[in-house]
Amino acid sequence: LDPQNRPLRRPGAESDRQLVLEIAGGSSEALGLLYDRYASIVYALARRMLHQVEDAEEVVQDVFSQVWRDARRYQAARATVAGWIVVLARTRSIDRLRSRMARPDLAGAVAPETAPPIASGERDPEQVAMDEQHAEAVRGALQRLPESQRLLMELTYYDGLTQTEIAARTGVPLGTVKTRIRTAMATLSAALTV
Amino acid sequence: MSAHDSFAEAAAAYALDALDAHDAHQFEAHLATCASCQEDLVRYQQVAIALGASISPEAPSPSLRARTLARARAPRQAPRVAEPSIVAGPATGASVAEPDTSRVEGSRPRTAAWQPLALAASLALIVGLSAYAWTQRGAAMTLRAQLADALGRLQSLQADLLDARRDADRLTNTANVVDAPDLVAISLRGQPGAPAAVGRALVSRDKGLIFRAGGLPAPGPGRVYQLWVIPPPARGTPAVPVSAGILTAGASGERVLESGPLPAGIQAVQLVAVTEEPGPAGSPGPTTPILLLGQAGG
Numbered sequence: 001l002d003p004q005n006r007p008l009r010r011p012g013a014e015s016d017r018q019l020v021l022e023i024a025g026g027s028s029e030a031l032g033l034l035y036d037r038y039a040s041i042v043y044a045l046a047r048r049m050l051h052q053v054e055d056a057e058e059v060v061q062d063v064f065s066q067v068w069r070d071a072r073r074y075q076a077a078r079a080t081v082a083g084w085i086v087v088l089a090r091t092r093s094i095d096r097l098r099s100r101m102a103r104p105d106l107a108g109a110v111a112p113e114t115a116p117p118i119a120s121g122e123r124d125p126e127q128v129a130m131d132e133q134h135a136e137a138v139r140g141a142l143q144r145l146p147e148s149q150r151l152l153m154e155l156t157y158y159d160g161l162t163q164t165e166i167a168a169r170t171g172v173p174l175g176t177v178k179t180r181i182r183t184a185m186a187t188l189s190a191a192l193t194v
Numbered sequence: 195m196s197a198h199d200s201f202a203e204a205a206a207a208y209a210l211d212a213l214d215a216h217d218a219h220q221f222e223a224h225l226a227t228c229a230s231c232q233e234d235l236v237r238y239q240q241v242a243i244a245l246g247a248s249i250s251p252e253a254p255s256p257s258l259r260a261r262t263l264a265r266a267r268a269p270r271q272a273p274r275v276a277e278p279s280i281v282a283g284p285a286t287g288a289s290v291a292e293p294d295t296s297r298v299e300g301s302r303p304r305t306a307a308w309q310p311l312a313l314a315a316s317l318a319l320i321v322g323l324s325a326y327a328w329t330q331r332g333a334a335m336t337l338r339a340q341l342a343d344a345l346g347r348l349q350s351l352q353a354d355l356l357d358a359r360r361d362a363d364r365l366t367n368t369a370n371v372v373d374a375p376d377l378v379a380i381s382l383r384g385q386p387g388a389p390a391a392v393g394r395a396l397v398s399r400d401k402g403l404i405f406r407a408g409g410l411p412a413p414g415p416g417r418v419y420q421l422w423v424i425p426p427p428a429r430g431t432p433a434v435p436v437s438a439g440i441l442t443a444g445a446s447g448e449r450v451l452e453s454g455p456l457p458a459g460i461q462a463v464q465l466v467a468v469t470e471e472p473g474p475a476g477s478p479g480p481t482t483p484i485l486l487l488g489q490a491g492g
Contacts, residue, residue, distance in 0.1 A: 028267055040254065044249045044251050057261075061261065064263070083239075086243045090246055094211055135244055138245055153245075162213060163214075179203070181210070188241045
């Protein structure tokens with residue numbers, strides 16, 4: 001896998017990297033274009049992790065504020081723009097999850113059925129400039145994981161739990177949690193290289 | 195299982211932000227010296243990104259776009275006038291108006307000086323000059339705004355440069371310590387005053403020390419956390435704690451210290467400890483119970 005060879009962008013559109021350069025130069029129009037490409041991914045991921053609309057909207061605002069502030073520091077060699085934005089979305093969501101854990105808020109405990117599905121349904125390629133093949137590969141591999149591994153991946157990736165917290169919550173021994181997460185990550189990683 | 199194997203297991207969890215603070219610190223220290231773990235981490239980070247990207251997109255409320263763009267633009271101080279704005283950002287408008295109104299006031303005498311000429315001239319000339327003056331005034335406003343913008347960006351770039359230099363110095367120091375042949379790692383455990391705290395010190399006699407702690411509560415008002423190194427007791431004399439510096443708050447709430455060479459006279463470190471002391475400079479010797487304590491080889 002060479003992430004540099006996977007430009008996550010729409011054919012014919014201004015490249016993500018070019019937009020980030022323009023944002024670094026102060027173009028709010030470019031920020032708007034980047035928002036149009038990725039807001040629905042950021043929002044969906046934040047909704048999946050936080051459940052509440054208000055919290056997810058806050059994450060969207062946090063992410064694009066950070067893109068605006070840090071565009072000058074973006075380093076293409078480290079990650080694609082899409083990757084950078086996804087990492088920001090998850091990090092900001094985890095921040096909120098962990099502060100919520102520190103200050104439990106019953107209103108946050110929305111029934112899971114109100115959350116969007118993890119990886120199903122149709123995606124609009126005109127709406128989201130993601131590498132469909134790349135995402136599809138990991139989506140399929142996630143579904144093929146043994147149930148015990150997929151559950152742990154969901155607890156850590158989407159619920160933001162640490163390995164220790166997962167062990168405490170599920171009763172699975174910590175060593176087993178570590179092994180299963182590593183095995184699952186290795187399987188998903190292999191799926192990306194195929 | 196070798197020590198490296200356990201870190202390889204940690205790489206997957208680290209990419210998912212699923213390690214506890216103590217384990218994350220241990221892994222980061224190992225990561226700096228292990229090419230294999232660095233490669234693993236890149237692969238696992240790609241998985242973490244792909245997992246996020248694989249989620250079914252969901253369009254947020256249409257009104258969120260304007261709110262997001264307005265908020266993103268709000269903190270930036272440098273005004274931009276020449277650029278068409280797609281958001282009516284109140285902060286941007288204010289930042290343009292405030293510095294420039296006063297400066298444009300200063301250009302008025304030029305306009306006023308043309309008045310006698312205007313009085314003697316035809317109406318057409320007055321209208322023409324007024325239009326010209328207005329155009330010049332507008333051009334001056336734009337130029338001044340662009341100048342303010344450029345100055346703002348220059349200041350921002352200078353601040354970035356200072357940050358980058360500080361980061362480079364810090365990283366160089368960190369790399370020197372981590373690469374030191376006499377590196378000793380000391381794990382610190384929370385004591386009764388801070389049972390949830392954990393810490394880790396990387397110590398080299400020549401290159402200095404790096405210290406990182408998590409789980410410490412915020413120090414009391416006017417108080418700071420001070421790091422102490424304690425050499426092995428010399429013959430017949432008790433070991434005396436020597437201050438290694440004041441801990442600063444890191445980006446994620448952890449407490450960190452990256453120092454140059456060890457305090458003068460310290461040849462080896464037996465114990466490392468943290469206490470809370472009066473700020474901002476700390477104390478010559480510990481005055482409160484130890485909160486974190488670790489022993490070399492312990």
